Amino acid sequence: xxxxxxxxxxxxxxLFYVLFRIARTSELASILRGDIHNYQYASKVNGxxxxxxxxxxxxxxxxxxxxxxxxxxxxxxxxxxxxTDRLFNITLFFIGVVxxxxxxxxxxxxxxxREKEGRKAFxxxxxxxxxxxxxxxxxxxMTVLVVMGLQTWFSIFPSHDEMPEDRLEIEVTAKQFxxxxxxxxxxxxxxxxxxxxxxxxxxxxxxxxxxxxxxxxDIMPKEIHLIKDKPTLVxxxxxxxxxxxxxxxxxxxxxxxxxxxxxxxFIPTKSTEDMKEILSTQKxxxxxxxxxxxxxxxxxxxxLACTELCGKSHYAMQMDVIVHENExxxxxxxxxxxxxxxxxxxxxxxxxxxxxxxxENTIAEKSN
Amino acid sequence: MAxxxxxxxxxxxxxxxxxxxxxxxxxxxxKYIFSQDHKMISKQFLITGMFWAVIGxxxxxxxxxxLGWPEETFPILETFLGKWAEGGRLSNDFYxxxxxxxxxxxxxxxxxxxxxxxxANLLIPLQVGARDMASPFMNLLSYWFFFAASLVMFxxxxxQTGPASGGWTAYPPxxxxxxxxxNNGSGLGLDLWIGSMALFIVxxxxxxxxxxxxxxxxxxxxxxxxxxxxxxxxxxFTAVLGILSFPALLAAVSxxxxxxxxxxxxxxxxxIINGQxxxxxxxxxxxxxxxxxxxxxxxxxxxxxxxxxxxxxVLSVHSRKPIFGYRAMVLSIMAIVVISFLVWAHHMFVTxxxxxxxxxxxxxxxxxxxxxxxxxxNWISTLWRGNLRLNPPMLFAIGFVSMFISxxxxxIFLGNSAIDIQLHDTYFVVAHFHIVMGVAAFFGMFAGIYxxxxxxxxxxxxNTLGYIHFFVTLIGSYMIFFPMHFMxxxxxxxxxxxxxxxxxxxxxLNEFISIMAxxxxxxxxxxxxxFLYSIFNGYKLKKGEENPWxxxxxxxxxxxxxxxxxxxxxxxxxxxxxYDYEVNGEPFIMQTTPLKEGEVEH
Numbered sequence: 001x002x003x004x005x006x007x008x009x010x011x012x013x014x015l016f017y018v019l020f021r022i023a024r025t026s027e028l029a030s031i032l033r034g035d036i037h038n039y040q041y042a043s044k045v046n047g048x049x050x051x052x053x054x055x056x057x058x059x060x061x062x063x064x065x066x067x068x069x070x071x072x073x074x075x076x077x078x079x080x081x082x083x084t085d086r087l088f089n090i091t092l093f094f095i096g097v098v099x100x101x102x103x104x105x106x107x108x109x110x111x112x113x114r115e116k117e118g119r120k121a122f123x124x125x126x127x128x129x130x131x132x133x134x135x136x137x138x139x140x141x142m143t144v145l146v147v148m149g150l151q152t153w154f155s156i157f158p159s160h161d162e163m164p165e166d167r168l169e170i171e172v173t174a175k176q177f178x179x180x181x182x183x184x185x186x187x188x189x190x191x192x193x194x195x196x197x198x199x200x201x202x203x204x205x206x207x208x209x210x211x212x213x214x215x216x217x218d219i220m221p222k223e224i225h226l227i228k229d230k231p232t233l234v235x236x237x238x239x240x241x242x243x244x245x246x247x248x249x250x251x252x253x254x255x256x257x258x259x260x261x262x263x264x265x266f267i268p269t270k271s272t273e274d275m276k277e278i279l280s281t282q283k284x285x286x287x288x289x290x291x292x293x294x295x296x297x298x299x300x301x302x303x304l305a306c307t308e309l310c311g312k313s314h315y316a317m318q319m320d321v322i323v324h325e326n327e328x329x330x331x332x333x334x335x336x337x338x339x340x341x342x343x344x345x346x347x348x349x350x351x352x353x354x355x356x357x358x359x360e361n362t363i364a365e366k367s368n
Numbered sequence: 369m370a371x372x373x374x375x376x377x378x379x380x381x382x383x384x385x386x387x388x389x390x391x392x393x394x395x396x397x398x399k400y401i402f403s404q405d406h407k408m409i410s411k412q413f414l415i416t417g418m419f420w421a422v423i424g425x426x427x428x429x430x431x432x433x434x435l436g437w438p439e440e441t442f443p444i445l446e447t448f449l450g451k452w453a454e455g456g457r458l459s460n461d462f463y464x465x466x467x468x469x470x471x472x473x474x475x476x477x478x479x480x481x482x483x484x485x486x487x488a489n490l491l492i493p494l495q496v497g498a499r500d501m502a503s504p505f506m507n508l509l510s511y512w513f514f515f516a517a518s519l520v521m522f523x524x525x526x527x528q529t530g531p532a533s534g535g536w537t538a539y540p541p542x543x544x545x546x547x548x549x550x551n552n553g554s555g556l557g558l559d560l561w562i563g564s565m566a567l568f569i570v571x572x573x574x575x576x577x578x579x580x581x582x583x584x585x586x587x588x589x590x591x592x593x594x595x596x597x598x599x600x601x602x603x604x605f606t607a608v609l610g611i612l613s614f615p616a617l618l619a620a621v622s623x624x625x626x627x628x629x630x631x632x633x634x635x636x637x638x639x640i641i642n643g644q645x646x647x648x649x650x651x652x653x654x655x656x657x658x659x660x661x662x663x664x665x666x667x668x669x670x671x672x673x674x675x676x677x678x679x680x681x682v683l684s685v686h687s688r689k690p691i692f693g694y695r696a697m698v699l700s701i702m703a704i705v706v707i708s709f710l711v712w713a714h715h716m717f718v719t720x721x722x723x724x725x726x727x728x729x730x731x732x733x734x735x736x737x738x739x740x741x742x743x744x745x746n747w748i749s750t751l752w753r754g755n756l757r758l759n760p761p762m763l764f765a766i767g768f769v770s771m772f773i774s775x776x777x778x779x780i781f782l783g784n785s786a787i788d789i790q791l792h793d794t795y796f797v798v799a800h801f802h803i804v805m806g807v808a809a810f811f812g813m814f815a816g817i818y819x820x821x822x823x824x825x826x827x828x829x830x831n832t833l834g835y836i837h838f839f840v841t842l843i844g845s846y847m848i849f850f851p852m853h854f855m856x857x858x859x860x861x862x863x864x865x866x867x868x869x870x871x872x873x874x875x876x877l878n879e880f881i882s883i884m885a886x887x888x889x890x891x892x893x894x895x896x897x898x899f900l901y902s903i904f905n906g907y908k909l910k911k912g913e914e915n916p917w918x919x920x921x922x923x924x925x926x927x928x929x930x931x932x933x934x935x936x937x938x939x940x941x942x943x944x945x946x947y948d949y950e951v952n953g954e955p956f957i958m959q960t961t962p963l964k965e966g967e968v969e970h
Contacts, residue, residue, distance in 0.1 A: 005444060012890070019894065023832035027907070030831075036907055037916055039757040042831060046758035049839060050766070057846065068854035071873050084786045091787065095777045102744060102773050109751040110766050113687075114758055121688035121950045122753035125970065130749070131696045131742065138741040142734045142780075149734075149784035150727050156786060157723040175640075176550070195638050195645065202643030236720075239640040241542040241550065242653060244718065244793065248857040248870055251790045255719045257653055258541060259637030262720030303870045307793040307859045309535045311542060311551050312461040315862035 040115050047114035054107035058100070070284040073248055077270040077302070077323070080156045081251030087152055094141055156265075163265055167231040170224065173206060174236070174243035174256040177313040179304060180206060183219040185339055191215020203347060205239055210341060220340040223320040224304055227330045228271040236262045244308035247321060249275070255308055271323045276300050394932070402512075404504035405932045409511050410489035411824060414817070416518060417482020418896060423522075424473035429889050431466040434458045436882025438864035452530065460863045461552045464533040467861060468553065469525065471536030472561070476568055477521070479671040479809045481514050484610075487674050487816055488579045488603045490824065494923035495597050497588025497942060499933045502581035506574050513571035517564045524560035529553070532561035535861065537660055538621070540635040540653050546628040550641065558628070562621045569618045576607035576614075583607075588922070590942035595959065597921050597946040598691060601698050602677025605705045606670050612709070613666040620659035627651070654719055661712035668805045669708045672772075675812020676701065676743065679765045682815045683747055685919045686762035687754030688955070690947030693746040694970075700739035700746075707736045717785040718792050726785045733783035740776055744769060755950075757917075760834030761819035767842045768811035774846075775804025778853070791856060798860050799852035807845045814838075817899070822916050826928040827906030833898040837891055844888035848881050918956050921946045925960060945970040 030036050076082045113119075171182040171190060184190045191214045193199070199207035208215050226232055236245050238256035245264065246253045254264040270278070276297055279285040285297035292299050302321035306314055324330040403409060430449075433442060434457075441456030452462035489507065493500050501507045524531040533553025534543040538561070541550075548555050583604045587596075623634040627648070635656045636648035684691040691697060710732040717726050747769045756762060778800040781787050791797060814837075821829050858871050865871035909916060915924035922942070926934050940960040948957040952964065963969060 016894070016897070019833065019836060020897070023830050023836070023898075026832045027830050031907060036828070037913075039759045042835070043756060043758040046763060046835060047756075050758070050763075053839075053843065061850070064851060064854070068851065068874075068877065072854060073857040073870070081790075084790060087784065088781065088787050088790075091781050091784065095780055099773065099777055102748065103770060106748055106751070106766065106769055106773070109748065109754075110756060110758065113751060113754045113756050115755050119755045121755040123690065123949065123951045124692070124749075124753065125690040125947065126693045126696070130745075131693055134745045135738060135742055138738045142737055145780065145784060146731055146734050149730055149786050152786040153723060153727060153730065153784075156789070195640075197645050200640055200643060200645045205640055205643050207640075207645075242539055246793075246859065248790075253718050253789050253792055257720060258639050260652065260654065260720060299869065301869060303868050305859055305868060305871070309464070309539070309542065309861045312464060312533070312863075314464075315460070315859075315864060316867050318867045 040117060043115040047111040050107050051111040054104065058103075070282065074275065074279060074282075076249070076251050077268055077275060078250040078252065079267040079269055080152075081249075081266075082269070083152045083155070084251050087148060090148065091145060094145070158265060163233060164231050167233050167265075168227060169233050169235065171235045171237070172224070172245060172256070173239060174245065174306065174310070174317070175205065175239040176241065176311050177306075177317050179224075179317065179319045181221055181224055181319075182206075182340075183221070183225075183334065184214075185217030185219050186334075187214060187217055189214040191218050203344065216341040217339045218341065219334065219337045221337060223322055225330060225333060226268045226321065226323045227327055228268055228274070228323055228325055230327065230330075231265065231267050233263055233265045236264065241310050242308045243306045243310045243317070246305045246307040247302065248305065249302050253307060268323050271325045272300070272302060273325060274323075275302070402508060404500070404508050405930075406489045406493050406501050406504065406507060407824070407930060407934075409507055410486050412511050413481060413485030413489060413514070414824075416515065417478050417486060418899070420473050420477040420482065420518065421892070422896070424470050424478055425889050425892060427466045427470045427473070429886055430458065431463055431470070432882040432885045434463055434863065436879045438866060461533055462530060463863045464535075464861070465530045465553050465557070468533050468536055469521075469531050472521070472532070474806065475536060475667065475671070476565070477518060479805070479813075480572065480610075480667070481568070483671065483809060483813050484603065484606050484674045485511070485514065485575060486813075487599070487678060487820075488575065488607065490820060491599050491923065492579055492582050492603060493586070494823070494926065494934060495600050495921050496583060496586060497591055497922050497939050498582060498586035499935070499939065501578050502586060503578055506578050510571050510575035510578065513567050513574065517567035517571060520560050520564035520567065524557050524564070527556055527560070529555045529557055531557040533557065537657075537664070538562075538624070539660075540624055540627065540656050541639055544624050544627050544635045544653070544656070545639070545641075545646070547641070554628075559625070562625050565621055566618060569614045572610050572614050576610040579603060579607040580611070588939045588942055594695075595942055595945050597677075598680040598694070598697055599674075599677035601701060602673045602680075605701050606673040609666045609670050609673070609705055609708065613663040613670075616659050617663035620656055620663075623659075624656065654716070654721070657716050657719060658713070661715045662709075664715065665712040666708045668801070669704060671805050671809045672812075673701065673704075674816075675768060675809045678812045678816040678819070679747065679768045680750075681921075682761045682765040682819050683750050683769075684947055684949070685819070685917050686757040686759065686765070687750055688757070688918075688949045689750055689754045690949060691746070692749035692752075693742075694945070694947060696742055697746055700742045703739040704736060707732055707739075711736060711783075714783055714785070714788070717788045723785075730783060730785045734780065737776070737780055737783075740772075744773055744776075759818070760829070760831060760838055761815045763835070763838045763842075764811045764815035764818065767838065768808050768815060770842075771803050771808040771811055771845070774850075775800055775802075775808060779804065793860055795852045795855035795858045795860055799849045799855075802852075803845070803849045807849065811841075814841075814895070819917070820923075821899075821902065821906075822909055823923055823926075825903050825906070826930075827902055827908050828916065829902040829906055830898050833894055837895045837898065840891035840894075841888055844884050844891065847884040848888065851877050851881060920948055920956050920958050922959055925958065 076085045169184060173180040191212050192209050193207045194209055195207055199209060234245065236254055236256045238258045240258065243256040244253060245256055250266055250268060252264050252266050254262050256262065279297035279300055285295065287296050289296050289299055302323060304319040304321050306317035443456040445453035445458060446456045452459050529548060529552050531553060534551055543554050543558055546554060583600055626632040627634055627636055633648040633651040635653050636651045639646040639648055680691050680697060711729055713721060713725065713729040714733045782791055782797060782800055818829055818834060855874055858865060858874065909928050914928045922940065925940055927936060942959045943962045944957065944959055946959050951957065
């Protein structure tokens with residue numbers, strides 16, 4: 001390793017030196033010729049290079065798109081995601097046209113009007129008509145994009161009255177470096193939480209009031225479970241620092257802020273099985289996964305990620321997301337879960353007894 | 369810094385005002401270190417900026433090694449970084465420190481101080497026709513505050529707990545709580561970061577006030593505002609933006625330091641760490657983001673406006689044509705400056721902000737595309753039927769326009785809040801801002817350095833090295849950042865993407881990007897070598913060659929030798945606009961040339 005590094009470094013220095021000698025020689029030659037201020041030859045070479053860059057660049061864009069677009073995220077798996085993807089594509093169309101045209105004109109002009117013997121620049125300082133035209137065209141295009149964008153934007157954030165009553169609600173609380181997911185359980189009611197030192201402890205970071213009946217059947221699974229075509233409201237929060245709740249396949253993203261509740265409302269449209277079926281027809285997903293020995297599409301899963309820098313393990317806040325085919329399948333899963341309260345009851349009693357003891361001691365100390 | 373060696377050839381001409389000069393003999397200290405000459409201060413800014421650029425770019429090469437080969441080990445990293453790269457693999461907290469410092473250094477120290485510090489200082493007095501800045505002493509202070517800020521920031525790289533690592537945006541609570549359990553970089557590292565930023569802001573304000581005062585008050589006879597070159601217009605608005613927006617950042621970081629050290633709760637509320645509820649109550653982390661981006665968005669224009677100005681000037685001079693639509697160019701800068709104060713919350717569409725508020729920011733953000741488009745069309749029209757001298761400054765100016773188009777257009781996706789939900793904090797954003805304000809601003813800076821090097825040092829830079837530098841940088845930068853648009857769904861600021869099956873399919877592309885990043889980094893060393901070598905060995909301009917490009921502006925009427933006071937005799941008066949090329953049968957007419965009889969003023 002040391003040797004290769006040293007050799008690499010030497011080769012690099014040599015390369016720099018050779019470049020430098022060439023550069024110096026060509027410079028000296030032009031001084032000797034007396035045309036240090038003459039750029040005709042350089043303009044000819046550079047003009048051709050600029051044109052070559054344009055052509056090869058455009059080809060590379062097409063070529064790389066063919067390779068990498070199939071690797072991008074699959075089609076949106078939510079109602080609003082389909083809309084934002086459509087908006088993306090419309091914008092891409094406008095922008096693609098502008099991009100290609102302006103780059104072509106820019107590099108073509110660079111080559112076409114390169115300095116040449118006998119060429120004289122054309123004194124042309126302004127044209128108000130042109131300015132008006134190329135102010136109005138972008139203004140009109142932007143207006144179209146703003147109107148379409150805002151229509152979509154407002155449709156994504158309905159008020160609570162506009163959301164259907166029978167929605168699925170999930171509470172997700174982010175912390176370094178984990179997600180705490182809570183479902184209301186069979187009673188359909190979340191156990192209340194209290195931001196208070198009497199409730200918050202290492203075993204109860206959320207400050208859930210366990211003595212409340214509504215708390216006792218809440219489910220806190222290690223994955224997020226959704227139902228296909230079921231309106232879903234995710235209530236978001238964070239304990240320590242900022243996090244961001246990101247479901248890439250559903251085009252869902254919302255920050256989790258300590259002390260400030262946020263939420264995101266969406267409707268998943270493709271179950272996990274649906275998405276596998278879609279991907280099973282795509283070439284990119286036919287590759288054999290080394291770990292499972294099966295085609296990639298068979299091990300497809302939806303995932304939750306964090307997209308707001310939250311500390312050194314920010315990149316590891318992964319959680320699986322499962323979209324059930326229908327409500328019934330979801331209920332089957334939910335019924336099989338043990339409410340979180342049941343699983344911690346034993347330790348909880350122990351802890352609360354200790355806490356009470358500590359409290360009594362302090363009270364005793366104070367009264368003394 | 370390396371200024372010690374600059375201008376060794378320059379023997380100051382004393383023949384004007386002889387008796388006066390003998391009383392003020394320049395010593396080494398007053399000439400090179402605590403100089404009050406705007407030209408020397410500009411070199412100080414430039415060389416300090418170049419130093420920071422190398423450091424900032426080197427940091428990116430190191431973290432690109434991690435991104436390109438997340439499973440590999442590089443023993444050399446352990447040799448240099450020690451405990452931050454045990455076993456040759458970069459540790460995750462140092463990865464975040466590198467990313468944070470890369471952003472801070474490039475945005476503030478290189479592209480703010482290095483770019484506008486250099487060219488505002490060099491060009492404002494020379495192009496408006498003044499002997500120096502309104503307050504040369506304040507100008508000196510501006511540099512030395514920047515130098516102090518640099519020292520503090522540089523020191524923070526070497527402390528035991530590592531430099532700040534909570535992102536260059538320093539969002540609380542990650543950065544708002546002084547607790548190593550939350551983040552290693554949020555200890556002393558962030559204290560130094562905040563201290564350094566405070567010094568930096570003082571420097572920016574001192575500089576900015578001076579620039580505005582000089583441009584408004586010290587223009588030479590005949591130099592009306594409409595006769596100013598576009599560089600000066602751009603630098604004027606850059607300074608105004610800085611004066612109005614940097615105080616918001618100073619307020620934000622000061623309040624954050626109060627939270628951290630004194631237990632106040634400006635940005636903190638209901639924070640629970642390991643089951644412990646902290647005492648902070650009632651603050652809002654989102655408030656910090658509002659304050660930060662109130663600076664942060666104008667900041668990107670602080671970075672790009674000087675490049676606008678430089679590119680407009682360079683395109684015109686080397687096309688041998690007037691800049692197309694001079695007044696439209698000025699008005700579009702004005703429009704951008706005004707609107708840039710009304711778009712900041714487009715960085716915050718998914719913070720839980722009321723969607724109605726978001727919609728207003730969508731509107732203004734997309735409106736700003738209009739003046740930007742006007743500028744691009746005018747630059748392209750300037751090339752039309754020109755006689756383009758494709759030398760290094762011109763190539764970089766054309767490259768700038770190309771980059772500005774590519775990066776600017778992707779902003780139209782991001783500014784539309786509905787699309788931004790998916791794109792926010794992904795590689796699409798990384799691609800967008802690196803192209804539009806990173807690479808483009810650098811191209812503007814290179815265009816400026818190659819163009820005004822003869823003015824700064826009285827010598828020419830080596831062109832062949834310049835061409836190599838240009839083409840490697842142009843191709844390489846596109847190869848780094850263009851493919852990132854395909855990584856649209858991939859979260860940025862990830863140490864590795866291998867924890868997710870969803871994001872794990874771009875390994876090969878990341879490797880390619882990392883290799884290109886190294887190539888581009890090496891190409892910049894060619895530039896630095898060329899710069900330093902040419903200071904001493906470049907082709908030396910002779911008497912009569914003080915205007916090597918055949919430009920019309922005032923800076924080219926000063927003698928080749930550096931002279932405190934700029935003009936040996938009286939300051940020349942100005943009679944015409946700065947863009948008279950190939951007119952009246954002349955290849956160019958200096959601004960100092962009186963109008964011919966019957967000639968109409970522009």
